[in-house]
Amino acid sequence: MSNIDQEQLGEWLSAYLDGELNPEQRELVEGRLREDESARRLLDELRRTVNLVSSLPRHCAPGSIAEDVQLHVERSELLGEPEEPSVRSGGRRRPVLAVLSMAAALGLFAVGLRIIVTNRATEPQMGESIVALAPDQGKGRHIAELAEEEVASQPKGGPRREARPTKAVAMRDTSAESALTSDQPAPPADRSEKEMSLVATADFSRKIRAGLGTESVSTHAFANETVRLRVVARDDADRDTVTDKVVAYLAERRAADLAVAMTEGSDRTALASSFYYRGDPGINYVEPSEQQVLVRASRRELEGMMDELERYLPATDSVALVAGPLSIHGLGRARTALYGLGEPAPAVTMGRGPYALGDKAEAVDGERGEKDLTSPDTTPARVDDLFDDLLETIGLDPEKLAGLPAPKPDVAPDGPSTSKAPTVAKAKKAEAYDRLVTPATVGAQDASARAGGRGGRKDEAPALEGPPSLVERRLKALEDLRRGAKRPEPSEGPGIGGVTAAPEKVAAVSPGSETVAMQPDEPYVTLVVQVMVGKPEPPKPAKAARAAKSKTKPKPQDEKKPRKSRAAE
Amino acid sequence: MGRAPRPVSLEDAELIESVKAGQTEAYGELVRKYQDRVFNACWRICGHLEDARDLTQEAFLKGYEGLPGFRQESSFYTWIFRIVVNLALSHRREAQRRRDVSLEQGLHLVGSQADGLAKRVGHKDGDDPAGAASEAELHGCVVRALQVLDDDHRAVIVLRDIEGFSYREIAEILQIPPGTVKSRVHRARLALCQAIRPALTRND
Numbered sequence: 001m002s003n004i005d006q007e008q009l010g011e012w013l014s015a016y017l018d019g020e021l022n023p024e025q026r027e028l029v030e031g032r033l034r035e036d037e038s039a040r041r042l043l044d045e046l047r048r049t050v051n052l053v054s055s056l057p058r059h060c061a062p063g064s065i066a067e068d069v070q071l072h073v074e075r076s077e078l079l080g081e082p083e084e085p086s087v088r089s090g091g092r093r094r095p096v097l098a099v100l101s102m103a104a105a106l107g108l109f110a111v112g113l114r115i116i117v118t119n120r121a122t123e124p125q126m127g128e129s130i131v132a133l134a135p136d137q138g139k140g141r142h143i144a145e146l147a148e149e150e151v152a153s154q155p156k157g158g159p160r161r162e163a164r165p166t167k168a169v170a171m172r173d174t175s176a177e178s179a180l181t182s183d184q185p186a187p188p189a190d191r192s193e194k195e196m197s198l199v200a201t202a203d204f205s206r207k208i209r210a211g212l213g214t215e216s217v218s219t220h221a222f223a224n225e226t227v228r229l230r231v232v233a234r235d236d237a238d239r240d241t242v243t244d245k246v247v248a249y250l251a252e253r254r255a256a257d258l259a260v261a262m263t264e265g266s267d268r269t270a271l272a273s274s275f276y277y278r279g280d281p282g283i284n285y286v287e288p289s290e291q292q293v294l295v296r297a298s299r300r301e302l303e304g305m306m307d308e309l310e311r312y313l314p315a316t317d318s319v320a321l322v323a324g325p326l327s328i329h330g331l332g333r334a335r336t337a338l339y340g341l342g343e344p345a346p347a348v349t350m351g352r353g354p355y356a357l358g359d360k361a362e363a364v365d366g367e368r369g370e371k372d373l374t375s376p377d378t379t380p381a382r383v384d385d386l387f388d389d390l391l392e393t394i395g396l397d398p399e400k401l402a403g404l405p406a407p408k409p410d411v412a413p414d415g416p417s418t419s420k421a422p423t424v425a426k427a428k429k430a431e432a433y434d435r436l437v438t439p440a441t442v443g444a445q446d447a448s449a450r451a452g453g454r455g456g457r458k459d460e461a462p463a464l465e466g467p468p469s470l471v472e473r474r475l476k477a478l479e480d481l482r483r484g485a486k487r488p489e490p491s492e493g494p495g496i497g498g499v500t501a502a503p504e505k506v507a508a509v510s511p512g513s514e515t516v517a518m519q520p521d522e523p524y525v526t527l528v529v530q531v532m533v534g535k536p537e538p539p540k541p542a543k544a545a546r547a548a549k550s551k552t553k554p555k556p557q558d559e560k561k562p563r564k565s566r567a568a569e
Numbered sequence: 570m571g572r573a574p575r576p577v578s579l580e581d582a583e584l585i586e587s588v589k590a591g592q593t594e595a596y597g598e599l600v601r602k603y604q605d606r607v608f609n610a611c612w613r614i615c616g617h618l619e620d621a622r623d624l625t626q627e628a629f630l631k632g633y634e635g636l637p638g639f640r641q642e643s644s645f646y647t648w649i650f651r652i653v654v655n656l657a658l659s660h661r662r663e664a665q666r667r668r669d670v671s672l673e674q675g676l677h678l679v680g681s682q683a684d685g686l687a688k689r690v691g692h693k694d695g696d697d698p699a700g701a702a703s704e705a706e707l708h709g710c711v712v713r714a715l716q717v718l719d720d721d722h723r724a725v726i727v728l729r730d731i732e733g734f735s736y737r738e739i740a741e742i743l744q745i746p747p748g749t750v751k752s753r754v755h756r757a758r759l760a761l762c763q764a765i766r767p768a769l770t771r772n773d
Contacts, residue, residue: 014755020736049762053730061608069629070597
């Protein structure tokens, strides 16, 4: 034992701590410890490290996991899982997973659409709080209807519902609820895989639409939906400023009973925020260095806010806006869109976050060859159409965005583009970005700018004089928010559709519609504005270069290293 | 030396048989039983809570899919954990490829393996303000160090020091020899030691 080298000794000490030595080895180690102070110090240090690691905080798994897994499992049973999927499919795809993935994915879009579908056939003006959830025709049609049509394979219609909600005020789609009970998917026995997929889609979408309270659906996840707006800033300072601007926006424009939480990620724990809205807890997770502003509101309110926020935070080369439905605890796969980022063309692809500045989303699990969401059986063309709908309805149509005017009226865009290439000169984009990150006093956003329809962006925002800390400013903004101190009058500018608010009710006026009241138990939507720092990704090396790089990446050589000392031992 | 792999507990075996017999709710029981451990392991391996939630769910779905082939020669947890680790590491690699490019830039390990690892995990040593480090700071230091450990080393640390698996179980999960487990555990700990030593010293 005395000849043992330091590394060997260390291994044995670690194993000694873990009770992984046999009696003989343990005796040798203990002997060494008695005579070697440095060994004792190392053991003590190792022990302290182990204790620290093992005492790291733990979290309970989100309660919905078991429910969601159960739901998926039950659905797969319901659909009839093929006994030998890999053989039957004749390839690497696994039909069951494909079905589930597709169902989740399409359901996800359905959720997104349900949240934010607006009828862009008539371009809403700023401040209009719009909304037709499922217009009779055109791009706003609900995904479930499309899926059902195909499933039914009944050109003459099957029982197409006549009564469709025409306003977002239809928070609870009762017609869909009846569809859920009266139009259960047929037994899968004689159906092809494609048909089963479509059944799953229709079923899933129907449940989501109806959802909101049915026993077989994870109601919390589906009834109260989440959308996100992700902003990727250049550095910490920019991120802080952007967050300030979001808070300022909310402080000015929110309804009184919106629940707003703002938080910062920390190195130590990513658990971000926990807050209550009408007695319902909300939790979100934040990455280190990320900040989030969470808002809960009725769909109507949120639709208006999303619309405004996207204008409020300009799309430039340096700020990525990623809008899309968050994971609904399904397979955790959201289709999102990235814009700008200095890429030659906006990326509109499938993937899952997080994304860094410069990223393009890539196929989920591409490395593992499980591109289930883009499987031919999922009718990708239709999915693409639907996703385009989603983009368009939330105002993030790639072409629109590429041609988006610079945020300041006097900065002329290069003109609308029919291609997806950015059309705004880089210098102008940089200028726009600089404006975005110009420090602005919370609550001092320019009303006249708002009147100009661009949500309070103010070029001349004064630099802060002896500025209070970010935390102080944010606390003040949130305090203002709670007091409703800066609520704009409906006539003041393009607020959220002239929203007026009361502690228990939120009234919204949709253009051309009557005033409706949001009931206390009405489902809400959570908007998560994620503000994070991203770094431009260097040009991606060629595959071979990447491979070479990975080879040079230091790897432990413990398996390969000759163990002379051990042999000697 | 070393604990033998845990056999499938009677309760788990019954649940698994029930699942195989078509009682899907039994699988929900299995999920509820192990989801916290799986979730935390995913979190510590991939470093992101939200992803951990998705990975946990995906792991259990894959587990369900593979259950017919599970021969119950090891514990259900060990078996599901093999799926978990593969998923989490795969996810991590993908995420790193996207966002952690800077981490690898300029990284040239020299000297011993442990020194190299320590350089990676210890890059923020100087960031802490003077003064005694609280336990929370130490935890933060450990978390940072964990996240920049090489994937293989982080996995063994999570399995051993957070999840309490024996070396044999870890070997089974990662499908590497037990001797390799032993060396990886030690190298990872040594790297962590070196990374948190300044904070520990201040805390003394």
